[in-house]
Amino acid sequence: MSVARLFLAAAALCLAACSPLPLRGTGDLGVVxxxxxxxxxxxxxxxxxxLATVAxxxxxxxxxxxxxxxxxxxxxxxxxxxxxxxDLLQQRLDRRIVQAGNSIGGAISQDGRLIxxxxxxxxxxxxxxxxxxxxxxxxxxxxxxDGRRSKVVGLADLPGNRFAFALFDAGEIWIAxxxxxxxxxxxxxxxxxxxxxDGLVTPDGRYYLAGLFGEDGIALVxxxxxxxxARKILSGYGRGxxxxxxxxxxxxxxxxxxxxxxxxxxxxxxxxxxxxxxTWREVDRIPVKGQPVFVIxxxxxxxxxxxxxxxxxxSVQVIDTDTDRVTATLAPGRAVLHLEFTPRGEEVWVSAxxxxxxxxxxxxxLQKVGELPAESPSGIFFTSRAQRIGF
Amino acid sequence: MSVARLFLAAAALCLAACSPLPLRGTGDLGVVxxxxxxxxxxxxxxxxxxLATVAxxxxxxxxxxxxxxxxxxxxxxxxxxxxxxxDLLQQRLDRRIVQAGNSIGGAISQDGRLIxxxxxxxxxxxxxxxxxxxxxxxxxxxxxxDGRRSKVVGLADLPGNRFAFALFDAGEIWIAxxxxxxxxxxxxxxxxxxxxxDGLVTPDGRYYLAGLFGEDGIALVxxxxxxxxARKILSGYGRGxxxxxxxxxxxxxxxxxxxxxxxxxxxxxxxxxxxxxxTWREVDRIPVKGQPVFVIxxxxxxxxxxxxxxxxxxSVQVIDTDTDRVTATLAPGRAVLHLEFTPRGEEVWVSAxxxxxxxxxxxxxLQKVGELPAESPSGIFFTSRAQRIGF
Numbered sequence: 001m002s003v004a005r006l007f008l009a010a011a012a013l014c015l016a017a018c019s020p021l022p023l024r025g026t027g028d029l030g031v032v033x034x035x036x037x038x039x040x041x042x043x044x045x046x047x048x049x050x051l052a053t054v055a056x057x058x059x060x061x062x063x064x065x066x067x068x069x070x071x072x073x074x075x076x077x078x079x080x081x082x083x084x085x086x087d088l089l090q091q092r093l094d095r096r097i098v099q100a101g102n103s104i105g106g107a108i109s110q111d112g113r114l115i116x117x118x119x120x121x122x123x124x125x126x127x128x129x130x131x132x133x134x135x136x137x138x139x140x141x142x143x144x145x146d147g148r149r150s151k152v153v154g155l156a157d158l159p160g161n162r163f164a165f166a167l168f169d170a171g172e173i174w175i176a177x178x179x180x181x182x183x184x185x186x187x188x189x190x191x192x193x194x195x196x197x198d199g200l201v202t203p204d205g206r207y208y209l210a211g212l213f214g215e216d217g218i219a220l221v222x223x224x225x226x227x228x229x230a231r232k233i234l235s236g237y238g239r240g241x242x243x244x245x246x247x248x249x250x251x252x253x254x255x256x257x258x259x260x261x262x263x264x265x266x267x268x269x270x271x272x273x274x275x276x277x278x279t280w281r282e283v284d285r286i287p288v289k290g291q292p293v294f295v296i297x298x299x300x301x302x303x304x305x306x307x308x309x310x311x312x313x314x315s316v317q318v319i320d321t322d323t324d325r326v327t328a329t330l331a332p333g334r335a336v337l338h339l340e341f342t343p344r345g346e347e348v349w350v351s352a353x354x355x356x357x358x359x360x361x362x363x364x365x366l367q368k369v370g371e372l373p374a375e376s377p378s379g380i381f382f383t384s385r386a387q388r389i390g391f
Numbered sequence: 392m393s394v395a396r397l398f399l400a401a402a403a404l405c406l407a408a409c410s411p412l413p414l415r416g417t418g419d420l421g422v423v424x425x426x427x428x429x430x431x432x433x434x435x436x437x438x439x440x441x442l443a444t445v446a447x448x449x450x451x452x453x454x455x456x457x458x459x460x461x462x463x464x465x466x467x468x469x470x471x472x473x474x475x476x477x478d479l480l481q482q483r484l485d486r487r488i489v490q491a492g493n494s495i496g497g498a499i500s501q502d503g504r505l506i507x508x509x510x511x512x513x514x515x516x517x518x519x520x521x522x523x524x525x526x527x528x529x530x531x532x533x534x535x536x537d538g539r540r541s542k543v544v545g546l547a548d549l550p551g552n553r554f555a556f557a558l559f560d561a562g563e564i565w566i567a568x569x570x571x572x573x574x575x576x577x578x579x580x581x582x583x584x585x586x587x588x589d590g591l592v593t594p595d596g597r598y599y600l601a602g603l604f605g606e607d608g609i610a611l612v613x614x615x616x617x618x619x620x621a622r623k624i625l626s627g628y629g630r631g632x633x634x635x636x637x638x639x640x641x642x643x644x645x646x647x648x649x650x651x652x653x654x655x656x657x658x659x660x661x662x663x664x665x666x667x668x669x670t671w672r673e674v675d676r677i678p679v680k681g682q683p684v685f686v687i688x689x690x691x692x693x694x695x696x697x698x699x700x701x702x703x704x705x706s707v708q709v710i711d712t713d714t715d716r717v718t719a720t721l722a723p724g725r726a727v728l729h730l731e732f733t734p735r736g737e738e739v740w741v742s743a744x745x746x747x748x749x750x751x752x753x754x755x756x757l758q759k760v761g762e763l764p765a766e767s768p769s770g771i772f773f774t775s776r777a778q779r780i781g782f
Contacts, residue, residue: 025479068418069735070415
């Protein structure tokens with residue numbers, strides 16, 4: 001009997017220690033934001049399957065996601081200032097903090113140790129330890145002489161554990177060097193233009209660009225040559241003289257770079273602009289079906305996929321970058337909000353919010369090869385983002 | 392007692408079913424080839440730790456590795472024609488087959504379902520199912536009129552489940568389309584130059600290049616325009632008129648592309664060549680310490696790291712791609728054989744074979760930050776390769 005007891009004790013220990021979930025790799029996982037229900041789906045792009053739904057993430061309108069460098073944890077940034085750390089393997093919420101009143105996304109450092117969030121209210125960035133979400137630094141974006149704090153937009157991670165962001169109210173771009181995370185070192189660029197509303201860094205980490213809402217044009221900083229300061233490019237880019245009605249202000253994050261060219265949504269026009277990233281001059285305009293929102297390159301750069309603002313948000317168009325013309329128009333479903341390519345580009349996953357559906361397309365044949373249920377899906381984010389700069 | 396028996400049965404089931412190994416992400420894992428002992432180390436780049444050693448992989452001189460798309464399995468291609476599938480999570484050999492007498496590496500399809508190997512003896516490629524290693528197709532590289540088979544070199548995966556490779560004896564480049572894996576469709580380019588000895592595809596999947604041993608120059612195919620055929624570029628590239636002594640023929644896989652420029656080892660000279668990838672003309676030569684072997688760009692393209700043939704194989708040099716000049720010379724250890732960057736480039740891991748050591752460098756500070764033991768280490772391969780084209 002004592003042997004049996006011993007065995008029972010061992011069995012109990014094993015039951016407690018071991019997970020019912022099998023070992024699995026994380027390279028083909030991702031999450032889909034279910035904005036209406038405050039939940040995320042965990043998906044598997046190899047099996048084209050929904051593995052689990054994790055709820056309790058709060059207000060996920062305008063949510064974005066970054067990943068831990070091992071691909072196990074998704075950090076979901078909600079509009080309500082929360083950071084939710086989701087464990088894709090245990091399929092549960094690992095931890096969650098509310099760190100501000102109104103937030104607009106975050107980023108993860110090159111070494112994966114730091115999470116940085118950009119806040120509207122109160123304006124500034126905050127730095128957290130990626131493992132525990134412990135607060136390490138708080139950088140209020142105070143500008144001018146009377147202590148006002150600016151809203152922060154366009155946060156992007158840079159090589160060397162640095163981050164770039166723009167101050168909407170101040171018209172400034174700041175770079176925070178977090179070599180010592182508790183003591184951020186700031187470099188500030190003043191008078192970069194009126195009301196920067198979004199920003200991005202090019203995939204090589206060299207150029208930081210901030211779109212301007214208060215005037216036409218884009219502010220650009222060459223991060224390899226910060227001593228040259230910020231300069232204005234694409235002075236015609238923006239709402240322009242005619243002040244066209246803009247149904248949805250496109251995100252700069254909807255830009256993409258393929259080879260030496262950047263493809264970006266024209267504001268208020270049925271066009272995708274093509275810009276040479278060496279001269280930063282416009283070299284082409286591609287007519288498309290509606291006002292573009294996301295303009296996303298397949299990882300090899302041969303195709304660029306475009307979705308649109310209402311009333312054309314049931315369509316997606318495909319541009320061949322060899323000819324810079326539209327070669328296909330697809331109708332994935334109602335209210336297409338986002339697209340995400342599999343890491344090597346053989347498929348693209350498309351969210352159709354009003355059909356409660358995720359559509360999977362083969363990018364070579366331009367045919368639908370799969371469909372998954374999701375509740376009002378918006379953003380789709382794969383773990384391969386962990387391995388890229390500026391995501 | 393029957394309850395206890397039931398419990399014992401349940402416990403036994405659980406013990407059988409559940410692994411003693413904890414759940415973990417695979418995005419920060421990799422393997423190091425231990426060539427002398429026919430084993431691989433499984434390493435963790437977040438913890439900078441060796442997790443396990445897996446032995447029994449045969450002849451690992453000239454070994455290479457690709458990864459399953461979930462990052463869980465490493466496929467190790469040995470010189471002896473074996474494919475060893477290593478489970479990084481169970482830390483053991485999952486399966487192993489010997490598929491040829493003399494082999495020189497393999498590749499994995501864009502969708503992760505197919506493993507393709509290139510064989511010297513008997514000459515040809517073979518196609519296997521990635522999960523089971525079942526043989527799906529055998530493509531002998533027969534050329535000319537008398538049924539001879541050519542050695543195959545320079546195998547590279549392309550977008551669309553296609554593969555490119557070169558025929559050393561035939562002077563040809565073939566493209567195999569594996570949309571139907573059991574019935575490969577071949578496209579052949581004849582008379583591409585004498586004795587192609589290695590090949591690569593650019594990171595965007597557009598250009599396939601084969602280095603020539605039998606003459607100077609490189610054969611190039613624009614895969615977006617196969618109707619244009621192969622053409623010869625860099626006619627001065629090779630051993631040249633003087634037939635310099637070449638201590639180690641550099642792999643073309645040692646090339647790298649940063650921005651619109653390719654950096655490549657000059658053959659037999661103490662120089663790194665810089666080539667414009669739009670014109671495919673040489674635009675610069677950078678003096679370096681010895682005969683370069685691997686010339687590898689940091690993922691953001693700002694730095695290029697170079698190792699050397701004997702007698703300079705204890706050194707590594709760093710080129711700043713903004714100025715195209717050497718900015719640092721490091722001495723990691725004796726017989727530096729390979730370098731691998733972490734996915735976002737904050738570190739580089741360097742193998743020093745004759746010191747039985749892996750050195751880890753911070754690429755921003757150019758300082759050594761870690762050291763791990765390994766038995767005669769050669770190649771280092773991280774799971775992030777699963778997510779890239781042409782690796």
